[in-house]
Amino acid sequence: MRVIQIQEIITMKIFSKLYYEYRRIWKIIVLYLIISGPGIVVMVADNDAGGITTYAATGAKYGYNLIWFLLLLIPVAYFVQEMTVRLGAVTKRGHAEAIFESFGSFWGWFSLIDLMLVDWLTLVTEFIGMSAALSIFGVPPIVTIVAVCVLMGIMVLNGRYWTWEKISLLFCALNLIYIPGAFLVHPQVSGIIHGALIPNFPGGFNNQLFFFLMANIGTTIAPWMLFFQQSAVVDKGMKEKDIPWGKFDTMVGSILTVVVAIFIVIVTGAILNANNITDIESAAQASQVLMHFNKYAGMFLAIGLFNAGLLGAICISLASSWAFGEIFGWAHSLNNKIKEAPWFYANYFFTLITAGLVVLIPHAPLVLITLFVQVIAVTLLPAALVFLLLLLNDKKTMGEYKNGLLQNIIGTSIVVVIIILSTLYGISTVFPSLFK
Amino acid sequence: MLKKIDVIKEQLKKAYEDNFEKIIEINERYSHPKIEMSRAVKISLLALRFYLIILVGLLVYKFITLLK
Numbered sequence: 001m002r003v004i005q006i007q008e009i010i011t012m013k014i015f016s017k018l019y020y021e022y023r024r025i026w027k028i029i030v031l032y033l034i035i036s037g038p039g040i041v042v043m044v045a046d047n048d049a050g051g052i053t054t055y056a057a058t059g060a061k062y063g064y065n066l067i068w069f070l071l072l073l074i075p076v077a078y079f080v081q082e083m084t085v086r087l088g089a090v091t092k093r094g095h096a097e098a099i100f101e102s103f104g105s106f107w108g109w110f111s112l113i114d115l116m117l118v119d120w121l122t123l124v125t126e127f128i129g130m131s132a133a134l135s136i137f138g139v140p141p142i143v144t145i146v147a148v149c150v151l152m153g154i155m156v157l158n159g160r161y162w163t164w165e166k167i168s169l170l171f172c173a174l175n176l177i178y179i180p181g182a183f184l185v186h187p188q189v190s191g192i193i194h195g196a197l198i199p200n201f202p203g204g205f206n207n208q209l210f211f212f213l214m215a216n217i218g219t220t221i222a223p224w225m226l227f228f229q230q231s232a233v234v235d236k237g238m239k240e241k242d243i244p245w246g247k248f249d250t251m252v253g254s255i256l257t258v259v260v261a262i263f264i265v266i267v268t269g270a271i272l273n274a275n276n277i278t279d280i281e282s283a284a285q286a287s288q289v290l291m292h293f294n295k296y297a298g299m300f301l302a303i304g305l306f307n308a309g310l311l312g313a314i315c316i317s318l319a320s321s322w323a324f325g326e327i328f329g330w331a332h333s334l335n336n337k338i339k340e341a342p343w344f345y346a347n348y349f350f351t352l353i354t355a356g357l358v359v360l361i362p363h364a365p366l367v368l369i370t371l372f373v374q375v376i377a378v379t380l381l382p383a384a385l386v387f388l389l390l391l392l393n394d395k396k397t398m399g400e401y402k403n404g405l406l407q408n409i410i411g412t413s414i415v416v417v418i419i420i421l422s423t424l425y426g427i428s429t430v431f432p433s434l435f436k
Numbered sequence: 437m438l439k440k441i442d443v444i445k446e447q448l449k450k451a452y453e454d455n456f457e458k459i460i461e462i463n464e465r466y467s468h469p470k471i472e473m474s475r476a477v478k479i480s481l482l483a484l485r486f487y488l489i490i491l492v493g494l495l496v497y498k499f500i501t502l503l504k
Contacts, residue, residue: 100462100466101466101470102469102470102471103469103471103481104466104467104468104469105462105463105466105467107481108462108466327462328455328458328462329458382484382487383484383488386480386481386484389480390471390476390477390480391471393476394471394472395472396470396471396472397471423487423491426491427494430494430495430498431498
């Protein structure tokens with residue numbers, strides 16, 4: 001009898017302990033879901049239409065051989081974006097405003113105008129990707145563009161940052177469509193593990209491989225991401241105490257973005273590379289070719305491309321509206337209604353609609369626009385990264401949150417490598433014969 | 437209808453003038469950089485200027501060769 005009682009007590013203790021742990025973990029998850037957002041959204045949106053094309057082309061060209069390189073991009077993306085979290089939470093200012101205030105109006109205007117140009121041009125490329133993706137399903141470009149503009153309008157006009165962010169997170173979840181897509185094509189698991197764990201340069205370190213490596217780095221960090229995440233951190237109202245959560249959010253986002261990239265490489269590597277189809281010019285073309293081998297894998301790639309373009313458009317259009325609002329002193333929060341922040345929303349819709357209209361112009365120089373995006377991004381990215389590092393080292397601005405020695409060594413190394421490689425990528429886009 | 441167009445014209449003119457004044461105000465407000473101008477900051481900004489001049493030079497060269 002006594003033994004039974006002891007057993008019951010032990011069982012109850014175990015259950016109460018388990019219940020306590022369950023409540024504790026659930027609370028952490030709920031808290032994370034409240035705090036999470038900017039890091040995941042910006043990182044997943046980084047896999048925009050241009051990014052999907054780069055990864056699809058990488059998989060088609062080199063199979064699984066460059067997966068190890070993609071894994072290296074996790075810390076690269078994390079360390080750069082984490083700095084914007086600290087800067088935003090401490091200064092309560094967006095990146096544009098921080099540049100104006102710390103470096104004066106010359107560098108401020110340079111960054112703002114460059115950001116506006118690069119955002120608008122990138123937005124055009126997102127519309128190109130979205131229309132190409134839906135045209136595979138027979139949707140005319142005009143319908144795609146109108147539908148996207150209406151959807152994005154509804155998202156921002158509800159007057160709450162929180163709602164906008166959670167809808168964006170839903171689209172981020174849709175970005176995971178490449179994972180079931182990869183299972184559909186039955187990839188060779190040993191090949192994937194080999195490609196992920198053993199660094200190798202397929203075909204030797206030649207100019208073409210170098211071009212692909214640069215393209216992958218170029219798509220990992222874009223200028224708009226710095227401006228967007230810092231402004232989002234401010235709009236969300238994150239404080240110094242939220243920095244650890246912001247960092248965790250950014251880390252989850254960095255892992256997610258690279259995981260998605262790897263699964264795209266697996267899809268195109270398993271089918272296109274295995275069938276000697278190595279030259280892919282766009283993700284839309286890749287999904288059409290994929291459809292001949294596996295209808296659903298091709299469909300998933302097309303849906304993913306549309307979603308990637310949409311997520312990119314959602315973030316990019318906001319990045320410049322936030323930046324302009326900060327500098328001109330307009331109300332610039334998603335928590336404002338349209339009457340309270342007319343210039344902010346006017347800027348948002350103007351950017352969105354004009355970018356969409358460009359795609360509808362017959363014989364528009366879309367290839368030239370895509371090329372220009374790279375070039376202009378290259379002029380802004382080094383400046384934004386240098387400003388970021390300098391601001392994070394300003395004791396007066398950052399106080400106890402300024403970069404430590406280790407953070408500076410890692411941050412500076414990453415920034416220098418990104419600047420060199422993205423510059424070479426930009427130059428190679430203008431002078432293609434250099435790396436061919 | 438004409439009256440409405442005049443009202444819109446007037447509002448646009450006012451918005452343009454307001455924002456033009458705003459630009460002057462922004463230039464005045466941010467005329468002096470607030471970051472401590474240490475040697476590292478000065479060198480970084482100088483290097484950035486050289487970098488941008490070289491990059492813009494390359495683009496201009498490309499543009500001229502394209503026109504030829």
